[in-house]
Amino acid sequence: MTHLSVVGCGNMGGALLQGLAESGDHTLVGCDIDADARASVADYCETTDDLAVAAEADYVVLAVKPDSVGDLLPALDLDAEQTLISIAAGVSIDYLADLTDAQIVRLMPNLNAETRNMAAAVTGAVDDTVRALLNEVGEYAEIQESEMDIATALNGSGPAFVFYLIGAMADAGVDSGLEAEQAETLAAQTFKGAAETVLQSEQSIDELIDAVCSEGGTTIEGMELLWDSDVEEDVGAAVHAAEDRSREMAAEFADE
Numbered sequence: 274m275t276h277l278s279v280v281g282c283g284n285m286g287g288a289l290l291q292g293l294a295e296s297g298d299h300t301l302v303g304c305d306i307d308a309d310a311r312a313s314v315a316d317y318c319e320t321t322d323d324l325a326v327a328a329e330a331d332y333v334v335l336a337v338k339p340d341s342v343g344d345l346l347p348a349l350d351l352d353a354e355q356t357l358i359s360i361a362a363g364v365s366i367d368y369l370a371d372l373t374d375a376q377i378v379r380l381m382p383n384l385n386a387e388t389r390n391m392a393a394a395v396t397g398a399v400d401d402t403v404r405a406l407l408n409e410v411g412e413y414a415e416i417q418e419s420e421m422d423i424a425t426a427l428n429g430s431g432p433a434f435v436f437y438l439i440g441a442m443a444d445a446g447v448d449s450g451l452e453a454e455q456a457e458t459l460a461a462q463t464f465k466g467a468a469e470t471v472l473q474s475e476q477s478i479d480e481l482i483d484a485v486c487s488e489g490g491t492t493i494e495g496m497e498l499l500w501d502s503d504v505e506e507d508v509g510a511a512v513h514a515a516e517d518r519s520r521e522m523a524a525e526f527a528d529e
């Protein structure tokens with residue numbers, strides 16, 4: 274039985290607790306200074322505002338804003354038998370190692386943990402318990418720490434980019450007369466199904482696009498507009514803007 278605590282039960286810490294609560298052989302504690310944040314995860318775990326209680330866990334997920342890590346981590350006072358799992362964007366293992374004796378795992382999760390569809394990137398002292406926890410809430414890739422900035426952009430920030438695209442597709446449906454709720458369901462389910470198809474199919478993305486485009490049909494009209502546009506470059510630029518910011522944040526912490 275793994276004893277896991279999550280310090281910071283906001284958007285991401287809360288999503289992890291929600292996803293983990295639905296399965297697995299572990300006890301969960303959520304620690305937050307904010308009463309509303311504690312209330313939001315009370316269905317999924319024991320809650321506390323006492324850092325000392327969170328610090329009793331074998332695995333401690335640090336899910337506070339990057340700026341809070343420097344004050345909070347020394348206060349947790351973890352030992353070498355414990356594992357710290359930091360999800361803070363831009364905060365390096367070297368920076369964390371100066372502040373704790375614990376084994377250090379650096380994880381870039383995403384908000385889809387709450388539905389157990391998380392895509393995560395992980396590096397550092399990853400052991401089988403960490404792997405099992407990540408398997409419970411989705412898919413993960415073990416990467417080099419040097420790849421953390423692009424992972425932060427791709428799978429950490431990525432849900433926001435996808436939400437935006439779902440919104441744009443749904444808005445087009447509303448423009449043409451669908452009810453907002455129907456349009457959102459159709460757009461979101463289309464993304465969900467297309468993602469599952471990409472994951473399960475042995476065909477390439479281009480082959481899958483081709484499979485939807487009937488000759489002289491509807492899809493090719495939209496695809497030709499997309500191929501002639503800057504959308505592909507713009508989506509790539511959005512990912513790289515987030516990657517650049519992650520690198521910039523890492524440099525700010527390295528200077529501290």
Ligand SMILES: NC(=O)C1=CN([C@@H]2O[C@H](COP(=O)(O)OP(=O)(O)OC[C@H]3O[C@@H](n4cnc5c(N)ncnc54)[C@H](OP(=O)(O)O)[C@@H]3O)[C@@H](O)[C@H]2O)C=CC1
Nearest residue numbers: 281282283284285305306307310336337338339360361362
């Ligand atoms: N949001 C996301 O999708 C993702 C976020 N991350 C990373 O996760 C981390 C958290 O982000 P996010 O969940 O969005 O942030 P939130 O602000 O939503 O959550 C952070 C929570 O931590 C609480 N907190 C602050 N100080 C303490 C403390 N000393 N003890 C206990 N709790 C405390 C905050 O309370 P209060 O509000 O009162 O300060 C807040 O409830 C960040 O480092 C971010 O880089 C990583 C991947 C995805």
Ligand SMILES: O=C(O)[C@@H]1CCC=N1
Nearest residue numbers: 362425426429430431
């Ligand atoms: O926007 C952020 O900084 C965090 C990290 C990745 C997703 N949210």
